[in-house]
Structures are given as C-alpha cells and as structure tokens.
Amino acid sequence: MPLLEAIDVHGGYGGMNILNGVDMTIEADEIGVIVGPNGAGKSTMLKAIFGLLTITGGEIRLRGEAITNLSPHKLVERGMGFVPQEKNIFPSLSVEENLEMGAFLKPATATRLKQQIYEFFPPLKEKRRQPAGELSGGQRQMVAMGRALMNEPSVLLLDEPTAGLSPLYMNEIFERVKTINAAGVGVLMVEQNAKQALRIADKGFVLAAGQNRFTDTGQALLDDPEVARSFLGG
Amino acid sequence: MTTPQHSSSRPAVPTRELVLFGGLIVVVLGVFFAMGGAYATRMLVEAACYAILALGLTIQWGYAGQFNAGIMGFVALGGFSATFFSIPVNHDFWSSDLPGRLGGVLLAIIAAIALVVAVSRLDRLGVPKLARTLLTILVGLIAYLVVISWLREVTGDIESQVDFVGGLGLPVWVGWIVGGLLAGGVGYLIGHICLGLRADYLVIATLGIAEIIKAFLKNSDWLTRGTATISPLPWPVPSPGEVGFITARALYLSVTVVMIAVIFFLLHRAYHAPWGRMIRAIRDNEVSAAAMGKSINRRRQEIFVFGCVLMGIGGAALTSFTGIFDAQGYLPLNHTFLVLVMVILGGPGNNLGTLFGAVLVYVIWIMSGPMALALAHFVAELGGMWFDWQPGNMDSQALQARVFVIGLLILMVLRFAPRGLIPEKVAHHD
Amino acid sequence: MNELIYFFNYVVVAGSVTGSIYAMGAIGVTLIYSILRFAHFAHADMMTLGAFLVLLLTLLFPHAGEPLGLPTAVVMLPIAMVLTSLAAVGIDRVFYQPLRNHGVKPIVLVIASLGVTLMLQGLIRLFSGTGAQSLYVDARKEIFRLEVPGVTRPIILTEPQIILFVVTIASVIALHLFLTRSRLGKAMRAMSDNPDLARASGINTQLIVTLTWVIAGSLATLAGTLLSLDVAFKPDLSFFLLLPIFAAAIVGGVGHPFGAVAGGFLVGFAETLAVFNWSVLLRPLRDSLPSWIELPNNLALVGTEYKIVVPFFILIAVLIWRPTGLFKGKVI
Numbered sequence: 001m002p003l004l005e006a007i008d009v010h011g012g013y014g015g016m017n018i019l020n021g022v023d024m025t026i027e028a029d030e031i032g033v034i035v036g037p038n039g040a041g042k043s044t045m046l047k048a049i050f051g052l053l054t055i056t057g058g059e060i061r062l063r064g065e066a067i068t069n070l071s072p073h074k075l076v077e078r079g080m081g082f083v084p085q086e087k088n089i090f091p092s093l094s095v096e097e098n099l100e101m102g103a104f105l106k107p108a109t110a111t112r113l114k115q116q117i118y119e120f121f122p123p124l125k126e127k128r129r130q131p132a133g134e135l136s137g138g139q140r141q142m143v144a145m146g147r148a149l150m151n152e153p154s155v156l157l158l159d160e161p162t163a164g165l166s167p168l169y170m171n172e173i174f175e176r177v178k179t180i181n182a183a184g185v186g187v188l189m190v191e192q193n194a195k196q197a198l199r200i201a202d203k204g205f206v207l208a209a210g211q212n213r214f215t216d217t218g219q220a221l222l223d224d225p226e227v228a229r230s231f232l233g234g
Numbered sequence: 235m236t237t238p239q240h241s242s243s244r245p246a247v248p249t250r251e252l253v254l255f256g257g258l259i260v261v262v263l264g265v266f267f268a269m270g271g272a273y274a275t276r277m278l279v280e281a282a283c284y285a286i287l288a289l290g291l292t293i294q295w296g297y298a299g300q301f302n303a304g305i306m307g308f309v310a311l312g313g314f315s316a317t318f319f320s321i322p323v324n325h326d327f328w329s330s331d332l333p334g335r336l337g338g339v340l341l342a343i344i345a346a347i348a349l350v351v352a353v354s355r356l357d358r359l360g361v362p363k364l365a366r367t368l369l370t371i372l373v374g375l376i377a378y379l380v381v382i383s384w385l386r387e388v389t390g391d392i393e394s395q396v397d398f399v400g401g402l403g404l405p406v407w408v409g410w411i412v413g414g415l416l417a418g419g420v421g422y423l424i425g426h427i428c429l430g431l432r433a434d435y436l437v438i439a440t441l442g443i444a445e446i447i448k449a450f451l452k453n454s455d456w457l458t459r460g461t462a463t464i465s466p467l468p469w470p471v472p473s474p475g476e477v478g479f480i481t482a483r484a485l486y487l488s489v490t491v492v493m494i495a496v497i498f499f500l501l502h503r504a505y506h507a508p509w510g511r512m513i514r515a516i517r518d519n520e521v522s523a524a525a526m527g528k529s530i531n532r533r534r535q536e537i538f539v540f541g542c543v544l545m546g547i548g549g550a551a552l553t554s555f556t557g558i559f560d561a562q563g564y565l566p567l568n569h570t571f572l573v574l575v576m577v578i579l580g581g582p583g584n585n586l587g588t589l590f591g592a593v594l595v596y597v598i599w600i601m602s603g604p605m606a607l608a609l610a611h612f613v614a615e616l617g618g619m620w621f622d623w624q625p626g627n628m629d630s631q632a633l634q635a636r637v638f639v640i641g642l643l644i645l646m647v648l649r650f651a652p653r654g655l656i657p658e659k660v661a662h663h664d
Numbered sequence: 665m666n667e668l669i670y671f672f673n674y675v676v677v678a679g680s681v682t683g684s685i686y687a688m689g690a691i692g693v694t695l696i697y698s699i700l701r702f703a704h705f706a707h708a709d710m711m712t713l714g715a716f717l718v719l720l721l722t723l724l725f726p727h728a729g730e731p732l733g734l735p736t737a738v739v740m741l742p743i744a745m746v747l748t749s750l751a752a753v754g755i756d757r758v759f760y761q762p763l764r765n766h767g768v769k770p771i772v773l774v775i776a777s778l779g780v781t782l783m784l785q786g787l788i789r790l791f792s793g794t795g796a797q798s799l800y801v802d803a804r805k806e807i808f809r810l811e812v813p814g815v816t817r818p819i820i821l822t823e824p825q826i827i828l829f830v831v832t833i834a835s836v837i838a839l840h841l842f843l844t845r846s847r848l849g850k851a852m853r854a855m856s857d858n859p860d861l862a863r864a865s866g867i868n869t870q871l872i873v874t875l876t877w878v879i880a881g882s883l884a885t886l887a888g889t890l891l892s893l894d895v896a897f898k899p900d901l902s903f904f905l906l907l908p909i910f911a912a913a914i915v916g917g918v919g920h921p922f923g924a925v926a927g928g929f930l931v932g933f934a935e936t937l938a939v940f941n942w943s944v945l946l947r948p949l950r951d952s953l954p955s956w957i958e959l960p961n962n963l964a965l966v967g968t969e970y971k972i973v974v975p976f977f978i979l980i981a982v983l984i985w986r987p988t989g990l991f992k993g994k995v996i
Contacts, residue, residue, distance in 0.1 A: 050864070076866035084864070090857040093850065100847070101854045105866040107847055151866065301771050303778065379963065386962070427983055433771040434703035435983060438910045442976040445907070453969045571782060574775070634794075638786025644779030645759050648772060 001064045003028040003186040004049070004155050010057035011048050012210075018044045020210040021058065024188070026155070026203065031177065031187045033218060035194040035231060036207035042190040043085065045207065046157050049188070050082045051075055062155070077105060081153030085160040085190075088144035091133025095124050098132045098143050102150030110150065117146040120176070138169035142176075149180065156180065158189035162197075174200050194232050198222050206231055251586060251656060258594055265597060275483035277600055278593075279555055282490035285592035286548030287569075288576040289497055289585060294541035296583020296658060297513050298534045300429065303437045306569035307444025308542050309549030310561065311420065312413030314451055314458060316550035317401065317559040319409030320468045324400020332396065335388045342384060346377035389456040398459045406470040410550040417546025418539045420447070425538040429531050444570070451561035458561055465558035490551055494589070497544065501585055513537065517583065571640055572599060578647050581654030590656060602639070607632040667945050669817040679936035680929070681825055681894060682908075684832040687928025688887035689909035691839065691921050692880030698856035698919035699876045700760070702773035706780040707884060708902035708909060709788075710752060714885025715892040715901065716788050717744040719799055726802040737799040737893055738827055744889065745882040752881035753874055755780055781902070789899045796896040799889070824893035831886055836925055839879070843921065848875060856919055904972070908935070911975035915982050917989025926991065935974045938965040 004026040012018035018041045026032045034042045047053050049060055051072045060068045062078060072082070090098050099117055103110040118125035121142040127135060132143045141161055148156055158177070162170040170193060178200050181187050191197035198204050201218030206227060214227050221227045266274040287305060294300045302308075327333065354370040357363050392399060424443055428436040451458050458464065471485035504510045516530055549569075553559060572595065580591020647654070689711055696704040721740040722728075729736035759776055806823035842849040848871070855862040855872050863869055888901065912931045916923025943963035966973055982989060 072864050073866060073868070076864065082864050084861065087858055087861060090854045090861065092857050093854055097850050097854070100850060101862070101865050101867065104847070104851060147865065299769070299771065301775060375965075378965070383962075427980060431983060431987055433769075434774055435914070435987075437703065437705070437771075437774055438907070438914075438979065439976075439983070442907050442972070442979065445972050446970075446976055449970055449972060453967070567782070571778070574778070578775070634786045634789040636786070637782050638790065641779045641782025641784075641786060644782070645776055648768075648776050648779070649759070649762055652766075652768070652772070 002026060002061075003030075003063060004188065005061040005064075006045070006049065006058070007061075008058040009045070009048055009055055009060065011053055011055040012044070013053060017056070018210050019048060019055075021212075022205075022207065022210065023212055023215070024205055026186050026188055028154070028184065028186050029181070030202035031181045031200055031218075032189070032203045032205065033194075033197045033201035034188070034190045034205045034207060035192075035197065036205075036213070037231065040207040041210040042207055043159050044210075046082075046159050046188070046190055050080065050157055076151060076153075079152070079154040081148035081151055081156045081185075083141075083144045083148045083156070083158050083161060085163055089132040089140050089147070092131055094129050095132050095135070095143055096128040098147050099124075099150050102147035105151060109152070113150050113152065117149060120149075120179070121146055138165050138172065141165065141169075141173060145173075145176065145180075149185075153185060155186040155188065158187065160190050160192055162191065162193055170196065195222065198232075251590075254590055254655060258590060258597075261597055262593070265601070272479040272483065275480055275487055277597065279483055279487045279490060280552065280600075281593045281596035282487060282494060283548050283552035283555060284573065284576065284596050285494055285589050286490070286497065286551065287545050287573045288580070288588045288592040289494070289501075290541040290544030290548060291573055291577045292580075292582055292585065292588040293501070293544075294538055295577060296581075296588075297517055298537040299433065299517065300425075300534060300538050301433060301437050302440045302538070302541065302545075303570060303574075304440030304442070304444030305545055305573050306564050306566050307440070307447040308417040308420065308545035309552065309569045310444075310447050310451055310564040311417045312410070312546035312549030312551075313553030313559060313564070314561075315413030315416050315546070316406060316409040316554045317458070317464055317467055319402050319404045319412060320406045320554065321401030321403070321464060323403045324396060324398065326396040327392065327399050330396060332388065332392050332399075336392070336399075339381065339384050339388050342381050346381050349377055350374045389454070392456040398456055398464075406468055406554055410470075410547055410554070413550035414543040414547040417549070418543035421539045421542025422535070425535045425542075429534050429538065444566070448561055448564055451564075458559060461560075461562060463558055463560040467554050467557050467559060469554060469557075486555060493547070493551070498585060509533075509536075567637055567640065571644070572596075575640055575643055575647070577654075578644065579651075579654055581656040581658055583658035584654065584656050587654050587656030587658070591654065599636075602636055603632065665812075665815045666817045667948060669812060669815055669819060670944055671940075673817075673820050675933075675936050675940050677819075677821065677825065679933040681828060681891075681932075682935060683929035683932030684828050685887045685891045685905070685928075686908050686912045686932050687925040688832060688835065688883045689905060690912035690916065690924035690928045691836075692883050693909055693913040694916065694918055694921055694924040695852075695876050696880050697913070699852065699873060700764070700773070702770040702777070703910065704880075705774060705777040705906065706755075706784060707880070708905040709781050709784040710748060710881060710884040711888030711891075711905060712788055712899060712902045713751060713784055713888070714744055714748040714881070715799070715888035715897050716792060716899070717747050717885070718889045719792070719797060719892070719897050722799060722801050729803070735800060735803060735805075735823065735827075735893065737889060741886065741889055745885045748885040749878040749881035752877040752884075756873065756877050785899070785902065792897070792899050794899055796898045798896050799893045805893075822894065824890060828890040828894065831890060835883060835886060836922075839921060848872070852876065907972060907979070908932075908975040911979040911982075915978060915989055917991035920989065920991045923989055923991035927989070931975050931978055934978060935971055938974045939968050939971055940964060 002025045004024070006022060006024040009019050009022045010017060022041070022045055024032065024034075024045075034045060036042050044053065048055050051067075051070050051074070055068055058068075059066055062075075062080065067075060067078065067080075070078075075082075090101060093101065096114065099114050100107075100110055103113055118128070123139055124142055124146060127139065132140060135143065145156075145158070145161065161177070162173050165173065174196060177187055177189065189197070198218040198221055201221075204214070204216060204218045204221040205212060206214040206221065208231075213231075214221055214224065216224070222232070262274065262278070265277060269277075287309065290308075291302060291305060294302050350370060350373055353373045354366065356369065357366045361369070420443060424436070424439050428439050452460055454460065455462070469482070469486060470489055472482055474482040476482070477485070505514075512529075512533055516533060556563075573592075576591040576595045577588055578591075579595060580589070581587025689707060692710070693704060693707050696702075696707070718737050718740050721743060722736045725740070726736060729739040732739055759780060760773060763773055763776055808821045808823070808826075809818035810821070811818050843853055844850070851862065851867045852872050852875060854865070855867060855869060859869065862872075891901065892898075908931050909928070912927035913924050914927070915930055916925070916927030941962060941964045946963070
C-alpha cells in the first residue's frame with residue numbers, strides 16, 4: 001500500500017482552479033520531488049495535501065485512508081509534517097522552544113527527540129537558546145525541518161526547502177533530506193533547484209498548468225531530453 | 235477557501251428601498267398622530283441633524299474603512315462654535331481690560347511655541363542632539379508652566395469679573411461653518427498622525443480626543459460657563475416665540491433637509507468624479523489600489539477630514555436646535571454610539587441607507603424611553619428579589635437598559651446583517 | 665524632609681498604585697491583541713465587571729474574610745476571577761468567534777468590542793446604580809503610618825495598596841514563568857508569532873484562545889478589584905481606565921507583555937507627576953529665592969480634571985515617533 005496517494009486532484013483559491021487533475025504516489029521509503037514552471041501549481045498541490053485549501057475533486061489517501069480536506073490539525077495527528085516555504089519558524093521563540101512546539105502533541109517524547117534533532121543538525125545545538133529569528137537562512141530551514149520532525153511524522157512535506165540558500169547550504173539540506181528518508185520518513189518536496197533535487201529523487205513529478213506532464217524516477221527525468229529542454233533549462 | 239458570495243443581482247426598480255422608506259414614512263406618521271405635530275417635528279429635526287452626523291461617519295467608515303469613535307468630540311466642537319458665534323456679545327467683557335490680557339496670553343502661547351520650535355532646531359547650529367532634546371524639553375516645560383499660570387490668572391479674572399467671554403453675536407450659520415472647519419482641523423491633525431497606522435489606533439485616538447475636547451469645554455468656565463450652561467441659543471429661522479412651535483420647527487427642519495440635500499448632491503458629484511472613482515477603487519480593492527502608490531493615505535485623509543467637517547456641522551445644527559450649550563450633555567452613547575448604530579444598520583457607505591438608518595434608529599431611540607423605563611422597572615424588581623436591593627433612580631436605570639440594547643444591537647447587526655439594511659454595492663474581486 | 669515624605673506619599677506610592685493597575689490591564693490588552701489581532705476595547709469594562717462581581721460576592725458574604733484576617737473582597741477575588749474568565753470566554757464564543765470565523769477585518773472586531781463595552785456598562789449599572797460603593801462592606805480599611813525618624817510626617821500606606829503591590833509582583837512573575845516555562849505558555853507565544861505555523865504544528869489554537877481570555881479576565885478582575893478597594897467601586901471606572909491601558913500597551917509595544925508592564929508604570933507615573941503640585945517641593949526654598957521670582961501656589965502641569973490628557977499625549981507621542989512602542993512590538 002503506498003504511503004501517500006493523490007488521485008486526480010482538482011482545487012484552487014476563490015473559485016479559480018489551479019490544480020486540474022494531479023496524480024501522485026509515494027512509497028514509505030521514497031523521496032518525491034515536484035518540479036515545474038512558475039504557476040504550475042506545485043506549492044498549491046502541497047498545500048492541498050496538507051488541507052490548507054479546499055479540494056474540489058479527486059482524493060488524497062494516507063496509507064490507504066482517505067484524508068481529503070482534513071484540517072491540518074488532524075493531519076498532524078495522523079503523522080504528516082509540513083514545512084512551509086516562508087514563515088516556517090516562530091521567530092521570537094528560541095530554537096529549543098521552536099522544536100518543542102513541533103512536539104506539542106507528544107510532549108513526553110520531546111526531550112529524547114530534541115537530542116536526536118541536535119545530533120542531526122549540530123549547528124542548532126549551540127544556538128538552542130537563541131531566538132530563531134536571529135539565525136541565518138540555512139539554520140532557520142534546519143529549525144523549520146527540525147520542528148516538523150519533532151512530531152515523528154511518517155511523511156514530510158517540504159515547500160522549497162532550499163529557496164534563497166547558498167549552494168553550500170542547498171547541498172547540506174538535500175543531504176539531510178536523504179538521511180531523513182533513510183530513517184523511514186517518506187518525503188514529498190517542491191523544488192525550484194530542479195536538477196539537484198531530481199538527483200536525490202526516487203520519483204519526480206513535472207507539473208505544468210496544474211496537471212502531470214511527466215512522472216518517472218528522478219534519474220529518468222534528468223535523462224529525458226524533452227524534460228531537460230522544457231523544464232530544466234537545457 | 236470559499237468566501238460567501240453576496241451576489242446581489244438587483245432588480246431595476248429598487249423594491250427594497252421603496253419598501254423600507256415606505257415603512258419608515260408610516261412609522262413617522264404614526265408618531266405624528268400619536269404624539270402630536272410639535273413632538274414629531276422636533277423628532278424629525280433631531281433625526282435630520284443625526285443624519286448629517288451619520289453621513290459623516292458613513293463616508294469615513296464605509297468609503298475609507300476608517301472608524302471614528304470620537305464623533306461626540308466633533309459634535310461638541312461644532313456645538314461650541316455655533317454657540318460662541320451666535321450668542322449675544324458680553325459688553326462687560328469687551329469694555330474691560332480682559333480682552334487685551336487674554337490676547338496677550340494668546341500671543342505668549344504663540345511665542346512660547348515659536349521658542350520651543352526654535353530650540354528644537356538648535357542641532358542645525360551644531361548643538362549635540364541629546365543636549366538639544368534635553369534643552370527643548372526643559373524650555374518647553376518652563377514655557378508651558380509660565381504660560382499656563384498666566385492663562386489661569388486671566389481666565390480666573392474673567393470668571394470672577396464678567397462671568398464668561400460671551401459670544402460674537404453673528405448669524406448662526408457662521409458658527410455652523412466655523413464649527414465644521416474646526417472639527418475638520420482636529421480631524422486633520424488626528425488623521426495625519428494615525429491614518430498610516432493600523433485602523434485600531436485611529437479608534438483609540440479619536441476616542442481620546444473626544445474626551446479631551448469635552449473635558450476642555452466642560453472645565454473652561456470662562457469660555458463656555460462650564461456646568462452653568464449657556465442658553466438660549468439663537469436659531470437661523472424665526473424662533474417658536476415668534477411663529478409658534480410647529481412652524482418654527484418645520485422651518486428649522488427645512489433648513490436641515492436642504493443641508494442634507496446639498497451634502498447628497500456634493501457626495502453624488504464627488505462619487506462620479508475621478509476622486510470618487512479613486513475612493514471606490516480603494517474601497518473595493520485595497521491591494522490593487524495600493525499599487526497606485528502612497529496617495530491612498532492622502533485620499534483617506536481627505537475623506538476623514540470631510541467626514542469630520544460634516545460631524546462638526548451636524549453637531550452645530552443639533553446644538554443650536556436644542557437651544558442650550560451644556561458640555562456635559564455630550565455623551566458617547568448619544569453622540570457616538572447611536573450614530574454608529576445608524577450607520578451600520580442602514581448600510582455603511584450607502585448614503586441612502588445611512589439616511590434611512592439615521593431616521594429609523596432615532597425614532598426608535600426616542601420612543602424607547604418609556605419602554606426602557608418599564609423594562610428597567612421589571613429588571614430592578616428582579617434585582618430586588620434576588621439581591622435585596624433598593625433600586626435607585628428609575629430614569630437612570632432606564633438609560634442603562636438602553637445602553638445594553640444599543641450594545642446588543644451593534645453586535646447583532648455585525649453578525650447577521652454586516653452590510654446593513656440597504657447594502658452598498660461593492661465589486662468583489664476575490 | 666517633610667516635603668520628601670509628601671513626595672513619596674503622593675507620587676511614589678500613588679504612581680505605583682496607578683502603574684500597577686494600568687500594567688495589569690495593559691497585559692490583558694496586549695495578550696488579546698497578540699493572539700486575536702484586535703484591540704479589545706471592552707477590556708476596561710471587564711475590569712469593572714470583575715470588581716462588580718467581587719462587590720456582589722462581598723455583599724452576599726460580608727464576613728468571609730475575617731477568619732483569614734484579609735478584607736472579604738480579597739478572599740472573594742479567586743471566585744470573581746473564575747466568573748469573569750467564564751464571562752470573557754462566553755463573550756468570545758457568542759460574539760467574537762462567529763465574526764472571526766467569518767473572516768472579518770480586525771476593525772469590525774473592534775466595533776464589536778465597543779458593542780460589548782456598552783452591554784457590560786449597561787448591565788453593571790442596571791444592577792449597581794451609578795453611584796460609588798465601597799468594597800469594604802462591614803469592615804474598615806486599615807491604614808499603616810510608618811514613622812520616619814526625625815520627620816513629623818509619616819509614610820502612609822493602606823492595606824489595599826500593600827495587597828496590590830504583592831499581587832502585581834506575584835502575577836507578573838507568574839505570567840513570566842508561565843510564558844517561558846510551561847508548554848501552553850510557549851504555545852501561546854508561538855501562536856502570537858505565527859498562527860498558521862502553530863496550527864500546522866498541531867497546537868490547539870482554540871485552547872490557546874480560551875487561555876488568553878482566562879488570563880486577561882483574571883488580571884482584569886485583580887486590577888479592577890484592587891483599584892476599587894483602594895478608592896471605591898464605581899460603574900464608570902472603565903471610563904478612566906480605557907485610554908491609559910491602551911496607551912500603556914502601545915507604549916510598551918503591542919504584543920509584548922513585559923513592555924505592557926513597563927508601559928503601565930510609565931503612564932501611571934506620568935499621570936501622577938503631571939497632576940502633582942510641584943510648588944510643595946519648592947516651598948522650603950521659597951525664603952532663599954530672590955525676591956523677583958514669585959512662586960505660584962499651583963505648579964501642577966495639568967489640573968486633575970485634565971488627567972486624561974496625559975495618556976493621550978503619551979499615546980500620540982509614541983504613535984508619531986515610535987509606532988512600534990518602546991520595546992519593539994510585533995505589529996503596528
């Protein structure tokens with residue numbers, strides 16, 4: 001049974017359809033990457049899965065159970081983690097408090113998980129008392145991912161985790177995503193840095209105008225000359 | 235997200251307006267026959283004055299989204315101006331040395347302000363900023379203390395020697411116009427400070443300025459006789475003593491109706507001029523209007539000032555009609571919240587709706603007195619039964635019941651008819 | 665020396681009293697603002713409501729405080745805090761929440777809170793009448809006179825003032841510990857930082873909203889009651905509190921609880937200093953002054969009838985020069 005399944009999803013904002021039938025499937029040990037031009041509905045798709053906009057057609061399933069249009073709150077309880085692209089930290093809270101908020105629903109495990117996150121993102125440990133808003137962009141992204149991981153999700157949704165980061169940090173983040181996935185967390189992320197992201201992707205979804213254009217393994221998409229020409233900038 | 239669509243495909247004949255206004259006329263005629271012509275005309279004149287206040291608020295709140303919680307202050311300012319310009323000249327005051335001394339203090343105030351401003355600019359001559367700031371505060375403090383003690387002395391003498399400064403004995407309408415200008419001036423200052431900030435701050439600031447205006451008028455016995463009140467106030471039309479109650483009030487009513495008609499005409503003209511299109515653009519879609527640049531706040535300021543001018547004029551007309559200037563008679567409940575109810579019930583931003591709301595709410599307000607008294611009696615009896623209390627003044631209890639009802643009415647309208655009985659047509663682009 | 669004691673009694677003590685009251689009110693305003701994003705104008709009336717409930721309870725059980733050696737009103741405080749909190753949560757559920765769910769602009773909530781203001785005022789006056797009533801029913805206010813060696817004039821402190829200082833310090837410390845140590849307190853700060861992310865983290869935002877009203881309602885009850893104990897219960901208490909507590913919250917930086925405390929004391933002391941008659945302090949110098957300087961009898965900056973001008977000008981000054989407040993509030 002696939003971990004996360006999206007079948008013919010339609011939806012959008014205020015009566016305007018952005019998603020016109022998107023299909024996606026992710027297994028528990030896979031990294032899925034959504035790429036595509038601006039306005040293709042990549043982030044919208046992620047938000048639709050996380051219950052942040054109303055889906056008007058189609059279905060979303062988590063481990064075979066329908067979760068279409070459940071509230072984010074319910075989805076977090078069911079083991080979904082979401083890292084928005086912007087405003088993904090609590091700026092005035094310390095790093096440590098940010099992480100604790102991620103484990104709000106499971107306070108008993110917070111101390112143990114915090115240690116794991118600090119091992120996973122060592123820079124956060126030394127800055128744990130500092131307000132998260134004072135950190136650099138890459139470190140903020142670590143706080144954001146750490147916060148989502150504190151809930152021990154079975155699937156993690158990342159919205160452009162490397163946006164605005166230097167190449168050095170970008171590679172570091174992608175490495176972390178691989179490690180997170182290796183630990184048994186399914187990952188679905190939207191990426192602008194398409195080539196680099198597809199390199200670590202088990203599955204790649206190329207969206208255009210709210211529909212799937214290509215769906216294949218990451219490597220296969222990178223090798224496909226048509227994908228390369230139209231979507232990866234040659 | 236699905237936002238509820240208020241898709242009002244309205245018929246060519248405005249049935250809703252016709253039915254509502256028809257009903258209103260029936261109600262007014264009912265009052266006319268039940269309470270008599272003199273009572274009904276008085277009610278209508280007051281309702282018309284309130285309608286001017288409500289039009290002031292409806293353009294601020296409905297057009298520009300700026301909520302003014304200090305209408306009372308602008309009303310009081312207009313009322314004071316109407317009083318000051320129209321009541322007879324106090325010859326005792328003018329024949330004494332007091333006007334000269336008062337003028338001297340006014341000059342001293344101007345000089346003190348100039349001095350403080352000059353000191354605050356000292357940094358341009360090379361004085362360090364901190365020293366300049368400290369010096370400015372020190373000079374300001376001393377200048378303030380000196381001037382205020384002079385002012386206290388002169389005003390004290392005015393009160394003890396000639397009662398108060400009296401008026402100017404000019405035609406009433408001069409006072410009304412100046413009242414509008416005064417209110418507009420205060421509105422300009424407040425708007426200048428607050429309109430770039432969150433709308434909440436404007437609410438606090440207007441609330442505060444209204445109380446300060448009232449405190450000033452109430453405590454400046456030399457200017458307004460304070461709690462001793464000033465009466466009678468002249469009318470712009472023949473007084474009841476000359477032509478009888480009904481005729482005089484009907485004449486006054488026609489004056490206010492003409493004023494409302496002029497305001498309607500002006501608003502209509504402005505609405506279809508480029509200025510009005512810009513205002514509507516701001517109201518209908520603030521985001522896209524914001525793309526036009528920062529003149530939004532300028533437009534907002536213009537609307538706010540214009541609304542305040544209307545409130546000043548309305549307040550002046552209302553005070554002249556009442557015939558007595560009593561600073562303590564200006565109450566947030568009567569002169570701010572009642573107007574608020576008129577506007578949100580009638581339809582914010584819709585002039586016709588506001589007019590309807592003003593008359594309807596005022597009629598209900600006036601007629602609710604006896605009803606509230608009965609209700610208060612009932613509640614106080616319950617209170618006496620439960621808590622063994624002797625109810626105090628029944629009239630004030632009746633007033634409190636009305637306070638409660640007005641509050642509840644505001645909440646109910648916001649909840650169930652947020653766009654009023656005659657909603658303004660707003661283009662939605664979401 | 666006498667003059668200094670006079671200064672202490674009429675400025676330091678009086679300023680601390682008003683400062684404490686304003687601080688506790690402003691904390692509520694600022695918390696509600698940071699969680700619900702609107703200026704809650706009915707807050708001063710919530711303070712009146714709290715004091716009124718204490719008055720009711722004290723009238724019902726006038727001798728409840730005697731076994732504990734405290735004024736009955738103080739013993740009734742916890743019950744009134746619970747009742748006021750319930751009322752606050754109820755008002756939110758019935759009036760504010762439906763509007764919030766409808767996605768109205770914050771200014772509409774402000775108008776709704778003005779409606780609630782009128783309802784509360786009407787209700788309270790309906791039952792209490794419009795006059796002032798002492799919260800000391802069947803009891804006497806204790807006044808402590810501390811003799812200072814070598815001075816004829818004593819330092820004067822009343823029992824309610826001492827209770828007020830203790831309660832203020834205790835509640836500020838408790839609030840600090842709650843916000844920085846407890847899970848819910850941190851969640852509250854998180855929600856004020858970023859409500860969407862708080863929801864996405866599984867934080868029960870409804871619970872946080874309820875908690876906010878409970879804290880604000882409790883502090884309002886404390887402040888309103890202790891103020892009424894010090895002077896008397898008046899139904900128009902809120903009228904004199906509204907502007908100062910908003911000025912305090914804005915001076916301190918909206919959304920910043922400890923800024924609100926600082927702002928409360930700033931406004932409280934500014935008011936006290938402005939109405940204080942400075943010529944009293946200068947009197948001992950009078951004989952040594954050159955004859956051409958005539959010391960006026962009244963050297964107060966503003967008369968008590970214009971006290972309301974002080975918070976207003978502080979407010980305006982902050983809005984002009986530093987709209988985010990002295991401690992950099994989150995939201996302007």
